[in-house]
Amino acid sequence: MPFIPHTEEELRRMLDTIGVDSIDDLFDEIPETLRCGSLEKLGHGLWEQEITTLMQGKAREDGQALCFIGAGAYDHHIPAAVWQLATRGEYYTAYTPYQAEASQGTLQLLYEYQSMMTELMAMDVSNASLYDGASGLAEAVLMAVRANRKSTSRRILVPRTLHPHYRATVHTLVKNQGIELVDLAYNAATGQTDMDALRHHTGEDFAALIIPQPNFFGVLEDVDALTEWAQANGALAIAVVNPLAMSVLTPPGEWGRQGVDICCGDGQPLGAPLSSGGPYFGFMCCTQKLVRQMPGRIIGRTLDLDGKEGFSLTLQAREQHIRRSKATSNICTNQGLMVTAATIHMSLMGADGLARIASKCHSNLRLLVNKLTSLGEIEPLFSGPVFHETVLKLPMEPKAVLRTLAAHNVLGGYDLGAHYPELGNALLVCATENRSEQDMDKYRLKMEQAMASRRQGACATMVKFD
CATH class of the missing domain: 3.40.640.10 (Type I PLP-dependent aspartate aminotransferase-like (Major domain))
Structure with missing residues (x-):
């Protein structure tokens, strides 16, 4: 998204310099019948992060993944400026x-x-x-x-x-x-x-x-x-x-x-x-x-x-x-x-802005954990307080579940098995301020489907073996 830095005062000075009353006057050669009008279907104006989230959602419809991985690299909103x-x-x-x-x-x-x-x-x-x-x-x-x-x-x-x-x-x-x-x-x-x-x-x-x-x-x-x-x-x-x-x-x-x-x-x-x-x-x-x-x-x-x-x-x-x-x-x-x-x-965000983003990350993680644990088979692995990511215990191997989630363009977290095998089926998940509740609902749905798919696959294997 390009950043347009001109203030209303600067626009006024430019228009006065070239001798026109408004920006619309610069396009007076375009017939009224060809103009798009008031664009009423666009709805009310959104602030920058909401527009970014909206457009990212549109992009995901074309295959862009929804990211719940943290592990040292985090998907934060970056102002266009x-x-x-x-x-x-x-x-x-x-x-x-x-x-x-x-x-x-x-x-x-x-x-x-x-x-x-x-x-x-x-x-x-x-x-x-x-x-x-x-x-x-x-x-x-x-x-x-x-x-x-x-x-x-x-x-x-x-x-x-x-x-x-x-x-x-x-x-x-x-x-x-x-x-x-x-x-x-x-x-x-x-x-x-x-x-x-x-x-x-x-x-x-x-x-x-x-x-x-x-x-x-x-x-x-x-x-x-x-x-x-x-x-x-x-x-x-x-x-x-x-x-x-x-x-x-x-x-x-x-x-x-x-x-x-x-x-x-x-x-x-x-x-x-x-x-x-x-x-x-x-x-x-x-x-x-x-x-x-x-x-x-x-x-x-x-x-x-x-x-x-x-x-x-x-x-x-x-x-x-x-x-x-x-x-x-x-x-x-x-x-x-x-x-x-x-x-x-940091200059744009200021101390208050950074604090608000951090607080939103924390509240989003709590919401995500509540949604996933409501499935009944997932639970937090540790009792210590957390910031914006946490470890969840799954009822099956994270690697297989993550592979199924990725097929639906959901990057579901970081499998801790390679570095901490003693933790068992442990998955590190993260929720930043960029994750909406709709994103989390999609993650929950796909996680539920992935676990059901893995259970069905395991049952089929057992029947075939018998």
Whole structure:
């Protein structure tokens, strides 16, 4: 949907300049008999998201799938203005801002992005993005090992509730650097990190504890208790968060008595479309005392000799990006276009807008769970509080059910069998603000039909075997 930026005042000035009274006067050569009239059948005007939802529904009639998958990438509404502005030439083709005198626009945008992220996370400083959330966490782990002078172990506590892809990425990037990742079990009843398992490590030497919020199961962790355990045991606390959820939850900088030391995650919920898996961007914030250990770009604001505001890369020499032996990281390219979109998105939405979207996601998930559990054979697997996705226990293998749903253009969720076989028939489902009640009713109907089809198939197989 194109974004039309002209205000009524601007339109009036343009019409006055060319000497006509109204836009209709520009088309006076078209006979009245050929004009469409008042378009009464279109009904009343809709706001942007309602129009987008309506048109997406029309598109699904031609085969576009209805998505209830989350698992780290979320189908959110993105205002049309975001990408209409982000794809303007001055943003779309902007290059690395090494020359501050030629890059003030890019640098100011990145500075504004950093300011928004520090406010959202309640942290002291932010960098100007990383490749994605998973590699951003790997950078946070390396940063923690460098920064924690109290620890000599190079060991990191990693909850099994952390996204499996994040765990795999961190392992890949640190396994050859003498860093040990120690798994931390979860509570089978609540879906949260098991505090008894954590207390078992009390007194041991760890460089850091990773704290996901929400975790991969969609469950909210007891972040205050986890943060305070880390600080009491000489470990740095690394938060891995959904940035949208932070608009309604306590931000990482306020966890426990002192807040976390490092915060990171994926910025995809802030204006990046799903796009078959990317590109997205990673974000990272930290406390002031760790700022010189933080990888990636940091933009500073200053005044020149004439008192004019200016922006530049700061705290890092260019060797940060070109000399491996002296760099805190070899992150060279911030995801500039994605960050541009995120900055515009957050500016348009504001704190209240982000909070409203997050609240709508939560209420939609509750509605979806109620509809699915009303079938009588589906139930929530964990009792812990959730944000906008949760794990459901099905009466049969999710893989077969999901295949049947996909045949009806419903992407029904994420099968946890490959990563958590101990959970049995566990399905991770998500509902964002984009899912209407009609979408959920369709999902419920197709789920009911899929389960009935699988039961009939199983009965037929048993009869044939007998």
